[in-house]
Amino acid sequence: MDDDAPDEAFTDLRTRHLGGWGVVQIAAGTGLAVYAMWVGVLQPGFRRVPLKLQVPYIPASKAQVKNVMTLMRGRTGDLVDLGSGDGRIVLEAYQHGFSPAVGYELNPWLVRLARFHAWRAGCHGKVSYRQEDLWKVDLSKCKNVTVFLAPSVLSLLQKKLQVELPDDALVVAGRFPFPDWSPCRIEGQGVDRAWAYSMQAQRQHTSQKNGNLRPTVNDSDYKLVQE
Numbered sequence: 763m764d765d766d767a768p769d770e771a772f773t774d775l776r777t778r779h780l781g782g783w784g785v786v787q788i789a790a791g792t793g794l795a796v797y798a799m800w801v802g803v804l805q806p807g808f809r810r811v812p813l814k815l816q817v818p819y820i821p822a823s824k825a826q827v828k829n830v831m832t833l834m835r836g837r838t839g840d841l842v843d844l845g846s847g848d849g850r851i852v853l854e855a856y857q858h859g860f861s862p863a864v865g866y867e868l869n870p871w872l873v874r875l876a877r878f879h880a881w882r883a884g885c886h887g888k889v890s891y892r893q894e895d896l897w898k899v900d901l902s903k904c905k906n907v908t909v910f911l912a913p914s915v916l917s918l919l920q921k922k923l924q925v926e927l928p929d930d931a932l933v934v935a936g937r938f939p940f941p942d943w944s945p946c947r948i949e950g951q952g953v954d955r956a957w958a959y960s961m962q963a964q965r966q967h968t969s970q971k972n973g974n975l976r977p978t979v980n981d982s983d984y985k986l987v988q989e
């Protein structure tokens with residue numbers, strides 16, 4: 763038997779140049795792997811969501827979660843995270859006394875991951891992660907709402923929240939502020955920053971501006987995603 767054979771093979775590999783075809787094969791393989799990852803892991807649940815409303819999964823940083831919770835200090839009762847990702851905000855909210863703490867998330871893998879994190883933290887059955895489209899959730903009884911979504915969807919979400927939430931609701935947005943609302947408090951710096959909005963103050967501000975007209979959301983505004 764030739765003991766040197768593996769060494770020779772490695773030396774051969776190291777010295778052999780890839781060439782144009784090799785580079786094409788590696789690029790194609792990488793592209794395919796990224797596509798498979800997108801379709802199989804990140805995209806499920808979003809097939810019926812219009813492209814302009816699709817928001818990718820980016821988990822909140824630890825500082826961001828802390829800032830969101832600081833702005834929620836003094837609040838009690840329920841909390842809803844719209845687009846809950848791996849569930850970290852919901853879990854933290856429950857650990858800060860919010861109950862029921864509920865996350866709405868379209869991606870089934872993230873819903874599973876969130877449930878796993880809750881189980882690992884000893885909170886199985888205490889928090890709730892629902893695989894639902896946030897645009898279809900009825901928010902009329904929610905007192906505390908958190909969001910970390912792309913700026914491109916925040917103006918539409920603003921309308922939905924303003925139509926549905928009760929006056930005593932508080933909304934906290936992480937990383938990106940709502941484009942037309944005035945925050946009552948801001949916490950943190952840079953990408954970890956969070957903004958708090960009192961619904962009542964927001965409504966007063968809007969009605970003064972629009973002569974007591976309540977905003978309406980047309981069906982066409984978020985005609986989405988019907989199954």
Ligand SMILES: C[S@@+](CC[C@H](N)C(=O)[O-])C[C@H]1O[C@@H](n2cnc3c(N)ncnc32)[C@H](O)[C@@H]1O
Pocket residue numbers: 811815816817818819820821822843844845846847848849850851866867868869872894895896897909910911912936
């Ligand atoms: C930027 S991540 C934020 C995740 C989490 N809230 C956090 O702070 O770590 C946005 C999340 O919203 C989810 N999402 C986007 N559009 C959604 C929709 N229409 N319904 C439910 N979830 C949605 C995405 O899958 C993604 O996990």
